[in-house]
Amino acid sequence: MKSLSLLCKKFLGIVESSVGTGNEFSLDTMALKLGTNRRRIYDIINVLEAVEMIVKQSKNQYSWKGRGELLHTLAKLKAMAADDADLLHWFTGTNSGTGSGGDKENLVPPTVSVARQQGQSSSVMDESSQDSIPDDAVSCDDGPARGGRWDKSLGVLCQKFLMLFLIAPKHELTLDKAGSILMPMKTLQSVALKRR
């Protein structure tokens, strides 16, 4: 009764019925309505934000974009994944897990480069042309939809995970394989810097 998946379903139910596409809602309100603490809401929001169903407006404020763009978002993620040579090689080459055929020896897990941002405000958006939004006021740098902390968050991890799924043969993936690709290799330094 407290699973994250159930919480997420309730979240969607509430946001779709009492918020409506294009409207805003506050994190606190959702926590209250769901009878849970803020911490859990962040988990849900991060994922929904990763698939662009939610957009952060300001602190504590988010807007519901609906499921309308979901397919487009997935398509963009898939395109980005298909563009990553290392990633493709990782799947086609010999390797642990779903072994298929074989040539070289073990490959070094590629570092999927999704939000390789230098600035901030990111999303899957990248594509090509300078399409829509002709600069203007609050540019992409520090618009209302802040983002300084987007990198290395549950959000990017979520997008990367989806990318793996989207290009995986038969759309199947083992947790071990996903982990080996998504988790950056440890170094003595990183281990030493571990908390405590």
Place this chain on the structure above:
DNA sequence: CGATCCCGCCATTCT
């Protein structure tokens, strides 16, 4: 018993 998952402490990163 190993694999999963939830709770919530507390480090980070904003205002």
Place this chain on the structure above:
DNA sequence: AGAATGGCGGGATCG
């Protein structure tokens, strides 16, 4: 400094 975020260890639960 206080508030907003969210990483992550550890205990609870599942199969």
